[in-house]
Amino acid sequence: MIPTASRVIKQWRNLAGCLGWRGLSTGAQQQQTTFYELRRYGIKPDKFSEFLQTTEENIHLRTAHSPLLGYWTVEHGELNQVVHIWPYESYAKRTSVRTALAKDKQWIDRYISKIHPMLSWQQSQVTYLVPWANMQSPAEEGVYELVSFQMKPGGPAMWGKTFQAALNTHANIGYCTLVGVFHAEFGSLNHVRESMKYIESQSNKLLIPTSFSPMK
Template sequence: MLALRSGLTRTLAARTLAPQVCSSFATGPRQYDGTFYEFRTYYLKPSKMNEFLENIKKNIHLRTAHSELVGFWNVEFGGRMNKLFHIWKYDNFAHRTEVRKAIAKDKEWQEQFIIPNWPLIDEQEFEITYLVPWCKLEKPPKEGVYELAIFQMKPGGPALWGDAFKRSINAHVNLGYTKLVGVFHTEYGELNRVYVLWWNESADSRAAGRHRSHEDPRVVAAVRESVNYLVSQQNMLLIPVSFSPLK
C-alpha cells in the first residue's frame, strides 16, 4: 500500500510539473472589437443608374441619420456594369438590428427612397466584414479613385496566410506605390475572403504605381510568398459618388 501511494504521489507531481499541452482551433488573431462593416453591392437595371443616384443623393441624409456610411462608389471597371458598392459601419450586431428596425419604421425614408427605387434594383449582395487586427480604417489625403482588390485565400484563416499577406500589403504601402484605406476579412459571405481597399489620385497613377511595383524585387518577393495561399483574386475600380464620405 505504501508503495502504491508513493507511486501515485510521484505520478501526480509529474502531471503538475509537466507543461499542459492544449490543442487550439483558432485560425488567427481574435476579433475582440465588435465593430464591423457591411459591404453592399447593388446591380441596377440598365439605364436606371442616373435616376437611382439622383434619388439617393436627395435622400441619403434620411438613411445616415440611423447609421454611419463609410463610402459609396460607382463601379467603373471590374465585373458587371450598372453596379454600386457601399460600406456601412455598425458597433455590433445588436446595433445593426436596431438600425434595421428603425429604418423599417422610418416613413419618410420608405416613401421617398425605398418605394420609388426598389423597382430600379436588379440584384443585391450583402457581406459582413471585420477590419483585420493589424489595420485601421484610413482616410485618404484628398479626392481620388479607389481600387477594391478581392482575394480568395486557402482555408485555414490568418493563422495560415495572415503573416505572408500582411507582408505583401506592407511592401506596397511602405514603398509608396499606393495608399491603403483598409483590409477586411469576411465574417458572413464567402469565407476566407479578404478585401483590400486602396486609394490613388487617379486611374493613371494607380497603373503607373502598379507597373513600378511589379519591377521592385522587394514587392515581388513578398507577393510571391503570399501567392502560395491564394486561390483566386479580382478587383474593381471605384469612383466615389458626390455624397460619399470617402472621396
C-alpha cells in the same frame, strides 16, 4: 477625370476568413466590436443614372439613422454596380437601425419603393478589420481599388504574415493609401491576398466616390 498618379489611388483590401480561422476571424471580434457592412448593389443599366440621383436626393434619410463611411460606383470591373460601407458599433446597434428604417415612412416611400425596381441584385457582407490594420482617411481625393481574393480554406497560419508584409510593401512604396484591411464574418468567405499558391480567384474593382460619399 480619374487621377493617374498611383499614390492617389486608395485601396480597400478586402480580406475574408472563414469562421474556423481563429487567428483572423474570431480574434478580430475579441479585440473590437465595431464591424463594417459592405453592401454591393447591381443596378439595371438603363436605371443607373436615375438610381444615383434618387440616392443622392434621399441619402440623408438613411444617414439620419447611422453614419455612412463611403459610397462608390464601379468604374472598371463588373459594371453598373455601387459599393457602400456602413460601420456599426455592435450587432445590437445594427438591429436597432434596421428596425427603425423599416418603420421610417419617408425612407420607405421616397427611397426604398422607388429603387427596388431598379435593382438587379443585392449583396451584404459583415466585415471586421484584421487585428493588425487600422482605418485611415485618405488625405487626398482620388479613386479607390477594391480587391477581393478567394482563398483555399485552412491556410491563414501560413499566409497571414506574408499577406501583411505584401500589403505594407505596396503602401510603403507609395502605390496606394491603404484605407483598411478586412475579413468577412458573414457573406462570401475565404478571401485574402498574396501567397499565390493558396489563391483560387481574384477580383479587382476600380471605384469612383459619388458626390454624396463622405470618403472622397
